Amino acid sequence: AQTVTQSQPEMSVQEAETVTLSCTYDTSENNYYLFWYKQPPSRQMILVIRQEAYKQQNATENRFSVNFQKAAKSFSLKISDSQLGDTAMYFCAFMKSPMDSNYQLIWGAGTKLIIKP
Amino acid sequence: GAVVSQHPSRVICKSGTSVKIECRSLDFQATTMFWYRQFPKKSLMLMATSNEGSKATYEQGVEKDKFLINHASLTLSTLTVTSAHPEDSSFYICSWVAGSSYEQYFGPGTRLTVT
Numbered sequence: 001a002q003t004v005t006q007s008q009p010e011m012s013v014q015e016a017e018t019v020t021l022s023c024t025y026d027t028s029e030n031n032y033y034l035f036w037y038k039q040p041p042s043r044q045m046i047l048v049i050r051q052e053a054y055k056q057q058n059a060t061e062n063r064f065s066v067n068f069q070k071a072a073k074s075f076s077l078k079i080s081d082s083q084l085g086d087t088a089m090y091f092c093a094f095m096k097s098p099m100d101s102n103y104q105l106i107w108g109a110g111t112k113l114i115i116k117p
Numbered sequence: 118g119a120v121v122s123q124h125p126s127r128v129i130c131k132s133g134t135s136v137k138i139e140c141r142s143l144d145f146q147a148t149t150m151f152w153y154r155q156f157p158k159k160s161l162m163l164m165a166t167s168n169e170g171s172k173a174t175y176e177q178g179v180e181k182d183k184f185l186i187n188h189a190s191l192t193l194s195t196l197t198v199t200s201a202h203p204e205d206s207s208f209y210i211c212s213w214v215a216g217s218s219y220e221q222y223f224g225p226g227t228r229l230t231v232t
Contacts, residue, residue: 033218033219033220035218035220037223042225043155043208043210043225043226044223044225044226045161045210045212045223046223047220047221047222050218050220052218091160091161095219098219101149101168103149103151103166103214103219103221104151104163104166105161105163105221107160107161108160109159109160110159110160112158
């Protein structure tokens with residue numbers, strides 16, 4: 001069975017700093033998808049970034065980028081020039097390649113990120 | 118794009134009554150959706166998977182007769198908590214599968230309090 005581990009329960013950085021959130025996963029699958037979701041205090045879950053395992057290039061979305069290390073089964077999220085609005089819970093999630101239309105996500109426990117002014 | 122609504126956002130009900138939560142995809146259609154439950158400061162706990170036109174698949178430990186799912190169309194699903202009890206108090210979130218990478222798009226959640 002697949003598992004997702006986020007080893008940092010809470011992190012805190014100053015505004016404008018760069019922060020990296022870690023995520024490791026365990027799977028025997030070769031094709032899969034990885035996601036980072038953000039849940040701010042409003043509790044609305046928002047997709048931050050996605051990565052397909054077959055793509056070697058790391059995904060980037062503006063200030064958000066990932067370091068995807070397939071062999072190490074690591075999928076860290078880097079937030080550059082952090083802003084107060086980045087304060088949120090961040091969840092890492094794994095999905096097997098949906099060959100059988102199974103789109104279930106395996107969730108990490110989350111990392112609470114606090115951006116200090 | 119990919120906007121999901123949930124109604125109500127908050128509901129308080131008395132023990133023994135039923136409450137219905139509605140989840141709509143507003144600007145897209147999708148076949149598969151999920152219902153989650155989230156406890157404070159915890160990750161999402163999958164309750165059930167629902168495909169339009171099929172019976173929902175419930176996760177182990179989730180009573181299908183207590184948490185009734187009606188997946189009426191490609192844009193509407195409802196979760197009815199029947200005979201609610203205080204232990205059912207929680208934050209309930211729905212999501213729909215869409216997008217090129219099968220990502221899930223989430224509703225804003227419903228906070229249920231059973232008194």
